Amino acid sequence: MKAVNVGICGLGTVGSGTFNVLARNATEINARAGHDIKVSHVGARRDNPACDLSGITVLRDVLAVCEVPEVDIIVETIGGCDIAKEVVLKAISNGKHVVTANKALIALHGNEIFAAAEAKGVAVYYEAAVAGGVPIIKAVREGLAANKIQWLAGIINGTGNFILTEMRDKGRAFDDVLAEAQELGYAEADPTFDVEGIDACHKLVILASLAFGIPLQFEKAYTEGISNIAQEDVIYAEELGYRIKHLGIAKRVEAGVELRVHPTLIPEKRLIANVDGVMNAVLVNADAVGSTLYYGAGAGSEPTASSVIADIVDVARLMDVEKEQRVPALAFHPGHLDVDDVLPIEEIETAYYMRLSAKDEPGVMSSITQILSDNGVSIEALIQKPVAADQDYAVVIILTNVVKEKAFNTALASIESLAAVAGSVNRIRVESLG
Amino acid sequence: MKAVNVGICGLGTVGSGTFNVLARNATEINARAGHDIKVSHVGARRDNPACDLSGITVLRDVLAVCEVPEVDIIVETIGGCDIAKEVVLKAISNGKHVVTANKALIALHGNEIFAAAEAKGVAVYYEAAVAGGVPIIKAVREGLAANKIQWLAGIINGTGNFILTEMRDKGRAFDDVLAEAQELGYAEADPTFDVEGIDACHKLVILASLAFGIPLQFEKAYTEGISNIAQEDVIYAEELGYRIKHLGIAKRVEAGVELRVHPTLIPEKRLIANVDGVMNAVLVNADAVGSTLYYGAGAGSEPTASSVIADIVDVARLMDVEKEQRVPALAFHPGHLDVDDVLPIEEIETAYYMRLSAKDEPGVMSSITQILSDNGVSIEALIQKPVAADQDYAVVIILTNVVKEKAFNTALASIESLAAVAGSVNRIRVESLG
Numbered sequence: 100m101k102a103v104n105v106g107i108c109g110l111g112t113v114g115s116g117t118f119n120v121l122a123r124n125a126t127e128i129n130a131r132a133g134h135d136i137k138v139s140h141v142g143a144r145r146d147n148p149a150c151d152l153s154g155i156t157v158l159r160d161v162l163a164v165c166e167v168p169e170v171d172i173i174v175e176t177i178g179g180c181d182i183a184k185e186v187v188l189k190a191i192s193n194g195k196h197v198v199t200a201n202k203a204l205i206a207l208h209g210n211e212i213f214a215a216a217e218a219k220g221v222a223v224y225y226e227a228a229v230a231g232g233v234p235i236i237k238a239v240r241e242g243l244a245a246n247k248i249q250w251l252a253g254i255i256n257g258t259g260n261f262i263l264t265e266m267r268d269k270g271r272a273f274d275d276v277l278a279e280a281q282e283l284g285y286a287e288a289d290p291t292f293d294v295e296g297i298d299a300c301h302k303l304v305i306l307a308s309l310a311f312g313i314p315l316q317f318e319k320a321y322t323e324g325i326s327n328i329a330q331e332d333v334i335y336a337e338e339l340g341y342r343i344k345h346l347g348i349a350k351r352v353e354a355g356v357e358l359r360v361h362p363t364l365i366p367e368k369r370l371i372a373n374v375d376g377v378m379n380a381v382l383v384n385a386d387a388v389g390s391t392l393y394y395g396a397g398a399g400s401e402p403t404a405s406s407v408i409a410d411i412v413d414v415a416r417l418m419d420v421e422k423e424q425r426v427p428a429l430a431f432h433p434g435h436l437d438v439d440d441v442l443p444i445e446e447i448e449t450a451y452y453m454r455l456s457a458k459d460e461p462g463v464m465s466s467i468t469q470i471l472s473d474n475g476v477s478i479e480a481l482i483q484k485p486v487a488a489d490q491d492y493a494v495v496i497i498l499t500n501v502v503k504e505k506a507f508n509t510a511l512a513s514i515e516s517l518a519a520v521a522g523s524v525n526r527i528r529v530e531s532l533g
Numbered sequence: 534m535k536a537v538n539v540g541i542c543g544l545g546t547v548g549s550g551t552f553n554v555l556a557r558n559a560t561e562i563n564a565r566a567g568h569d570i571k572v573s574h575v576g577a578r579r580d581n582p583a584c585d586l587s588g589i590t591v592l593r594d595v596l597a598v599c600e601v602p603e604v605d606i607i608v609e610t611i612g613g614c615d616i617a618k619e620v621v622l623k624a625i626s627n628g629k630h631v632v633t634a635n636k637a638l639i640a641l642h643g644n645e646i647f648a649a650a651e652a653k654g655v656a657v658y659y660e661a662a663v664a665g666g667v668p669i670i671k672a673v674r675e676g677l678a679a680n681k682i683q684w685l686a687g688i689i690n691g692t693g694n695f696i697l698t699e700m701r702d703k704g705r706a707f708d709d710v711l712a713e714a715q716e717l718g719y720a721e722a723d724p725t726f727d728v729e730g731i732d733a734c735h736k737l738v739i740l741a742s743l744a745f746g747i748p749l750q751f752e753k754a755y756t757e758g759i760s761n762i763a764q765e766d767v768i769y770a771e772e773l774g775y776r777i778k779h780l781g782i783a784k785r786v787e788a789g790v791e792l793r794v795h796p797t798l799i800p801e802k803r804l805i806a807n808v809d810g811v812m813n814a815v816l817v818n819a820d821a822v823g824s825t826l827y828y829g830a831g832a833g834s835e836p837t838a839s840s841v842i843a844d845i846v847d848v849a850r851l852m853d854v855e856k857e858q859r860v861p862a863l864a865f866h867p868g869h870l871d872v873d874d875v876l877p878i879e880e881i882e883t884a885y886y887m888r889l890s891a892k893d894e895p896g897v898m899s900s901i902t903q904i905l906s907d908n909g910v911s912i913e914a915l916i917q918k919p920v921a922a923d924q925d926y927a928v929v930i931i932l933t934n935v936v937k938e939k940a941f942n943t944a945l946a947s948i949e950s951l952a953a954v955a956g957s958v959n960r961i962r963v964e965s966l967g
Contacts, residue, residue, distance in 0.1 A: 245562060245843055386835075387835040388835065
């Protein structure tokens with residue numbers, strides 16, 4: 100078997116997992132790859148006690164690993180967009196293939212990186228960048244190659260899903276669960292990336308490019324977090340037969356492409372509605388195959404390493420072929436990338452859940468429903484909760500039909516301006532995913 | 534773009550779907566493949582009105598398609614093991630690559646076919662043979678290449694799952710639903726292949742080989758159908774927090790490999806327990822990634838075509854490389870195939886659900902529980918239903934711990950021989966899938 104030398108840059112959670120799984124499962128991996136894959140070099144500022152580095156050349160300067168002539172594949176597991184980007188571009192310019200787990204890097208700089216790789220004729224793969232160990236990139240890029248992909252919807256941030264699951268299953272409040280997630284190490288000390296949907300948006304943008312054959316366009320995607328979801332919304336959603344999930348949604352419609360991350364009510368009967376805890380899942384709808392779903396661990400050392408190594412095996416097999424014979428980085432061969440417009444959020448079409456406090460007096464419901472009707476918003480379901488003895492306001496829950504967001508926003512503003520409506524209306528988008 | 538000529542042999546449900554999706558999505562497919570894939574020849578005894586065959590050379594002798602020099606890839610969508618096998622072997626001996634949707638052919642003759650393909654240096658791919666449009670073979674073979682796969686469990690026959698789902702959701706009897714499935718075209722006039730688990734077993738055997746790196750061994754697998762599942766078992770299972778699914782299970786244990794298809798109680802909280810109707814899903818447990826699940830349409834013209842075409846795209850890219858550079862047919866390169874023993878069903882270990890009718894008199898429960906205990910079977914849960922006024926027998930439901938099937942069978946025989954126990958005990962295996 101031909102030897103393939105791997106240089107791992109970054110020996111944190113993912114890098115050490117990759118190192119250890121490569122060593123532990125070498126027999127199986129090499130029998131599958133048909134190559135003798137071994138880590139020859141590691142670039143890390145310090146050793147990781149989880150890894151036995153005997154026999155490995157360890158360099159403290161990660162960039163130096165990209166200069167080692169005998170290294171064939173650079174694994175970038177540093178994270179972030181600074182040194183990681185330097186490493187990846189240096190590796191490419193030195194004619195090395197690259198495997199990375201870095202979603203931010205691909206989402207923000209992928210277009211530049213893939214162009215450089217194309218020019219040099221090397222491969223850049225990044226299965227671990229989306230949904231951790233779930234081979235979703237391979238599925239979309241290769242498994243569904245026959246299809247026009249119409250939309251996809253993913254639970255692609257485990258922290259957010261853990262929080263929403265705890266809120267539903269245990270009736271806990273958002274802040275309380277977030278604090279626990281931080282303690283458990285699911286959420287960073289600064290939880291913004293997770294709970295505000297930025298991490299999910301990185302992944303969504305990558306999936307959308309693979310699905311639709313469009314360039315990566317992170318800056319045009321819409322992102323809304325879950326910090327405004329109240330415990331009562333979770334309960335009312337359930338009463339209506341829905342669950343609230345933080346979804347990344349990419350949809351191809353006539354006017355362009357929708358790219359959006361936001362909390363979403365989905366029917367509880369859908370399989371993806373039952374994906375709980377830190378698990379990830381992506382539902383893909385395509386013209387020939389219909390809906391398929393891919394589920395598994397979205398993070399963690401070894402699940403992520405599983406995807407990194409799958410990429411290494413793919414690259415190892417095809418190091419010496421023409422670049423046209425490899426699976427293209429963004430699923431479509433360059434030059435075939437479409438340039439569909441990403442729609443502003445006002446132009447998307449979806450249904451809505453609304454929760455509002457309305458004064459318990461005659462004519463209020465009639466005003467609200469009239470405003471909705473004037474803006475072309477039909478009501479699919481309405482629940483008015485009895486007014487408690489000591490309160491003047493009733494809680495009203497409305498599910499609307501599918502309508503353009505602009506029209507809905509106009510209606511929302513008018514409803515909020517009613518004297519009989521207290522405070523702002525809480526609205527959550529609703530998708531049937533049928 | 535280089536042209537790739539495809540010859541489709543068999544223009545039934547899958548062949549016509551393949552033909553039509555290739556034509557409809559040619560732009561997307563070619564942009565992904567980097568090749569101009571076109572159907573140049575069709576072999577079919579008669580035309581299919583669903584396909585516009587203008588411009589295509591149609592041959593009435595399917596074997597003749599394998600002799601056409603300009604055909605690069607033969608798609609076998611004839612089905613069965615007679616002519617289909619001839620076509621596949623003829624294509625291989627003529628140096629053509631093969632894509633097939635034929636699970637029986639691969640399960641029963643795959644070892645011979647792959648050896649012939651290896652000797653000739655051509656590819657034989659068969660994604661459509663398992664779980665229709667779900668890219669499960671690619672996931673197991675490539676996406677999980679880093680892992681030691683420990684077990685997998687699949688709902689891999691849509692007809693069986695449709696029947697069990699209707700029995701649960703609508704309280705219908707097995708025979709009644711089967712008749713409807715036949716009317717709807719889900720089940721064949723002779724439903725044996727579906728309800729007795731033979732079709733599922735073909736698929737399970739293929740998945741097990743891919744997962745564990747062992748030769749295909751259909752003859753050693755255990756198969757049990759769903760025709761003995763009574764409506765009341767579905768109800769009692771639900772009462773205990775379980776659902777009954779017809780699973781194909783492959784498990785690697787110390788003593789060898791378990792290969793078995795049978796009705797199975799699984800906890801209702803598991804995602805796979807919520808896979809309903811004709812849908813398929815496969816749950817795979819592996820050492821690095823943990824559990825991943827793959828879900829989608831397991832049959833139908835275009836879902837199956839989706840997988841056939843994914844294989845065509847894979848082959849088209851790599852027609853000219855060395856055979857060592859392709860993904861091996863059974864995931865592991867030949868020579869690395871393991872020869873783990875397939876265990877006889879008496880040697881497997883699992884938990885059991887038992888339903889029996891016991892005379893409502895003192896000492897009966899004590900006899901039953903004593904027999905279980907004597908054979909090393911512990912009781913995890915027990916429900917005794919109150920005896921109806923007009924009946925002498927009570928229904929007793931027992932869930933056991935995990936035990937060797939041989940020991941359980943001994944206990945079962947003793948219990949059935951008790952004078953106070955009427956008729957035979959209905960037993961269903963239980964898997965936690967945790």
